[in-house]
């Protein structure tokens with residue numbers, strides 16, 4: 182079974198094919214109107230969403246398919262204690278493909294390991310959000326025509342912003358990418374992204390705090406919201422919530438060809454006055470999200486027999502040797518879930534939980 186749990190589940194060639202498929206859908210929508218006739222997408226959303234859920238649902242309807250599911254875990258049997266694994270097994274009987282969002286990190290991986298239909302990770306806590314990355318990549322591709330040699334500024338909450346983690350993983354496979362990581366010290370990029378992706382892939386990067394001083398060097402500025410729902414200390418959130426506001430003055434210092442992306446929702450980190458700037462592409466990015474999700478549904482439904490990249494044989498796994506201490510990890514709540522860690526760096530003895538990718542040793 183093929184799934185999309187992490188953006189690197191797809192090779193660079195597969196991503197290119199997916200982007201080209203989305204471009205063809207944009208050009209020839211009528212060709213795709215019945216491609217998913219009699220197919221059902223299940224949207225299982227245990228966490229709020231506007232763009233991801235509705236664009237998935239619109240995507241399936243525009244492919245001629247149908248949608249079942251829930252937009253609030255409180256209306257599902259999860260409230261009675263049903264596990265993610267059991268939910269995935271049950272929904273496999275009713276639908277052809279699942280898109281799942283959960284606040285638990287690793288939830289989509291657990292679902293995929295228990296599902297007999299393709300599972301798409303529509304966001305798992307602060308961990309990753311690969312379909313947002315597909316929307317980001319399509320937007321960059323349509324504007325720049327390439328990913329190579331771009332200087333990409335990522336600004337805001339780089340610690341909890343799952344879209345940032347997935348975007349960096351995607352960009353790590355292209356040539357000459359430079360990352361400008363702009364955040365307060367408290368919200369810097371997590372160790373697993375730095376140590377497992379940026380450093381081993383020899384990505385050029387700097388970590389800075391000031392947006393204004395760095396904006397003039399960027400090809401892409403990716404703004405993010407400070408993720409209130411992920412903070413355990415609300416005083417810290419209150420202190421950091423207004424760290425960055427992209428306004429007209431700052432845009433005046435940016436290159437004329439720089440593009441501004443944001444996964445949205447926006448709170449106050451981009452002034453609404455910036456919306457009319459032709460470089461502001463975040464609303465187009467949300468529309469691109471629908472097209473790329475159409476391409477993704479078609480791809481996964483046509484490859485049901487293909488085995489996903491995550492394979493127990495291909496990883497150096499340790500069973501029940503270490504315990505994951507991340508309170509947001511799916512392993513803290515899922516019934517009888519084995520504690521599995523993967524060795525990601527033998528030389529430096531780095532071992533991580535397979536579900537949330539936090540260190541377990």
Ligand code: CP
Nearest residue numbers: 230231232233444445
């Ligand atoms: N970008 C994104 O994931 O938006 P939603 O939370 O509205 O789905």
